[in-house]
Amino acid sequence: MSEQFYSDARSYDRLFPGGDQAVDFYRAEADRQGGCVLELGCGTGHKLIPIASDGHPCMGLELSPDMLAEARRKADERGVEVEWAQGDMREFDLGRTFDLVFIAANSLLHLHEAEDVVNCFRSVRKHLAPGARLVFDVFNPSVHLLAQADGVRRRRDALSFVHPDHGLVHVDVAETYDAAAQVTRGRWYFSTDSEADFVVAPLEMRSIFPQELPLLLSLGGLRVVERFGDWSRAPFTADAALQLCVCEPD
Ligand SMILES: C[S@@+](CC[C@H](N)C(=O)[O-])C[C@H]1O[C@@H](n2cnc3c(N)ncnc32)[C@H](O)[C@@H]1O
Numbered sequence: 540m541s542e543q544f545y546s547d548a549r550s551y552d553r554l555f556p557g558g559d560q561a562v563d564f565y566r567a568e569a570d571r572q573g574g575c576v577l578e579l580g581c582g583t584g585h586k587l588i589p590i591a592s593d594g595h596p597c598m599g600l601e602l603s604p605d606m607l608a609e610a611r612r613k614a615d616e617r618g619v620e621v622e623w624a625q626g627d628m629r630e631f632d633l634g635r636t637f638d639l640v641f642i643a644a645n646s647l648l649h650l651h652e653a654e655d656v657v658n659c660f661r662s663v664r665k666h667l668a669p670g671a672r673l674v675f676d677v678f679n680p681s682v683h684l685l686a687q688a689d690g691v692r693r694r695r696d697a698l699s700f701v702h703p704d705h706g707l708v709h710v711d712v713a714e715t716y717d718a719a720a721q722v723t724r725g726r727w728y729f730s731t732d733s734e735a736d737f738v739v740a741p742l743e744m745r746s747i748f749p750q751e752l753p754l755l756l757s758l759g760g761l762r763v764v765e766r767f768g769d770w771s772r773a774p775f776t777a778d779a780a781l782q783l784c785v786c787e788p789d
Contacts, residue, residue: 548609560770574638580646584610636668642675660759680746
């Protein structure tokens, strides 16, 4: 449902620049584990390319061919070797194991059905070498923010960006929250001063609530060994922005 959103990788990288703390966190996790690294939903390689440049053998699995093409281009430009594969994290078999598997930047929340999340964890479990870990970050659902998803289209000035072909792009977002599905259904509009709505793309993200998360992991044969609330590794609390989880086989 969110495929169109990821079909212009150059917009994606300009829409969400930064994230340096997240890159540092995943780099440190790769160093702590040592060995081979697999990222699921690797996008344009924002975290994986720096990790590969640190000397870890890396593989990225990604659904979107456009994101993958941009990841490959960026890695080649930087002279960094990464193995890229197009595939679906809901179920995959790469025929080998890794010392760290990670899923960054809410990518896991693109799996809306509980069954898909569990199947993903089961696939991860099969790809963990002895002593390996799964690390991922998803947001901590805020009922306050979810309640604000009223379907009204609003300008997000902080997200404006300069596109190489279109120039200055304004971003509007309208979101509703489907409480039964636990999915926020967004519609993103990109406009320039001369071209209104040249992109209109849905973006849908599930919420995983804190009590639900260990149960989904457990059905996939995994357990949480550490849950942080931010990139500085502060403990997870009710007000934390993130659920940053380090998991091991059960
Ligand atoms: C929010 S982006 C994060 C990209 C990257 N991990 C980062 O940190 O910049 C989510 C990514 O997950 C990918 N994705 C969504 N569903 C997927 C699936 N079922 N299997 C593999 N990748 C998926 C999207 O195409 C997108 O590139």
